[in-house]
Amino acid sequence: MPFDDIAAALRRAGHRVTPQRLAIIRTVLASEEHLTPGALYEKVRRMDPEIGEVTVYRTLNILSELGLVCMVHTGENAHSFVSRPPEHHDHLICSGCGKVINFTGCNIDALEKRLVSETGFTIEEHRLDLFGRCHECAAVTARG
Amino acid sequence: MPFDDIAAALRRAGHRVTPQRLAIIRTVLASEEHLTPGALYEKVRRMDPEIGEVTVYRTLNILSELGLVCMVHTGENAHSFVSRPPEHHDHLICSGCGKVINFTGCNIDALEKRLVSETGFTIEEHRLDLFGRCHECAAVTARG
DNA sequence: AGATAAATGAAAACGTTTGTCAATTATTGG
DNA sequence: CCAATAATTGACAAACGTTTTCATTTATCT
Incomplete structure (x- = not known):
């Protein structure tokens, strides 16, 4: 989802468009990987050193609720967020x-x-993870 | 999976079979619902008031690694565990x-x-989680 | 029964997430 | 453009969930 669409959707939902939120959105969009709020905070900080970690949490929750970013349950002790593919x-x-x-x-x-x-x-989404061994790793395991 | 099989699998994997672990296994098997470690702790406590919460965490991790119980990622801030069908x-x-x-x-x-x-x-296993809203919750959210 | 290494429980460390609240600021309407 | 106002921010702290540490206990093996 493009940057401008996200900002517009935020405003349309009655939320304010602040520099902090824009910085967070930019950072999510710029990253290919799934990031926890903490990791995202560290990244956003480089753009805006004054930003607070709490703001990252609050913004991610809003974006997630509006379906503007994707929340991933990795099985680790923290959620991750990605730009919605x-x-x-x-x-x-x-x-x-x-x-x-x-x-x-x-x-x-x-x-x-x-x-x-x-x-x-009412089914909204799903997560399907297949676990196995790639060609190289399967070859290694076949010996012992 | 039956109680005795779980105990046997534990021992076979080189772990000891302690009264605390047996109490935890019994409690998981006796419950139809998915329980967080904290919730499970409260239940086990009624059988064995001396048990520590840490032991519940450790035991669940072991049982989960051995595939003797099932770990569920609900999207909440805590994992849940269920007996494995x-x-x-x-x-x-x-x-x-x-x-x-x-x-x-x-x-x-x-x-x-x-x-x-x-x-x-080589595909060995998979995990498929479908997310949505049950009948009751869908009714509550019905808005836009 | 005795030796030994694993397991336990309490406390504390640790990381994640949420609440509180005064100060700031984006938005709205004049 | 400016003032009013309600949302947002950030620092701090509290609330959780989970793991670590360590002295003590205990299941298991011989």
């Missing part, structure tokens, strides 16, 4: 070397439809 | 109230096959 993707993760491959076309629509009718849930 | 299952999680529903039949074999041939990965 143009299209949905999932992850294929090598347990050996940690390499991560993004892929599209998870194709779970039929499953979602089934669960909606079975449970009454 | 005998067969593979995935999770449907309500972003509103945190309720978790287990379901089977994720049926992603075709996807796995595709990724194996495309990437050369």
Whole structure:
């Protein structure tokens, strides 16, 4: 999502567009990786040394609630946030070397439809992580 | 997974089988819901008032690493743990109230096959979490 | 039963997240 | 452009969740 769209959406939702918030948005957009609030704080600080960590938390919560950034539950003790990618993707993760491959076309629509009718849930999103071994790591493990 | 199997697996992995650990396992097995370490601690305490919260954390980490219990990432600030059903299952999680529903039949074999041939990965397992709103929470949020 | 290494529990350290509140500031309307 | 006002900020501290430390206890092996 482009910078200007995010700022506009913020204003449209009745929030003020402050320099701090713009700096946070820029930093999220500029990073390819998922960042925890703490890590993001360290990065934003270089642009605006006066910013407070609390402001980062508050802004991320707002952006996340408005769907302007993506909150990731990594299983670590802290959430991470990323800019929302143009299209949905999932992850294929090598347990050996940690390499991560993004892929599209998870194709779970039929499953979602089934669960909606079975449970009454409204399904908004999902996270699908596949764990395994890449070609190189599988070769290494085959020996012992 | 039955109580005795868990105890046996613990011992087989080189861990000791202590009364505290048995109490924790019993409590996890006796509960249908996902429990955070803190909540579990409160429950175990009623069986063994002398137990320490730290022991609950340590035991859950061990059981989780050995695949004897299931760790759930609900999006809250704390993890939850559940007894692991005998067969593979995935999770449907309500972003509103945190309720978790287990379901089977994720049926992603075709996807796995595709990724194996495309990437050369050996896929061992996966985790599929669906996020949405249960019937009650969807009603509450109905606004725009 | 005795030796030994693992496990326990209490306290404290640590990191993440939220609350409080006076001071600041983006926005609105004149 | 300026003043009014309500949202936002930042420092501090509190509230959690989780891990570390360490002396003491204890399950396990012989």
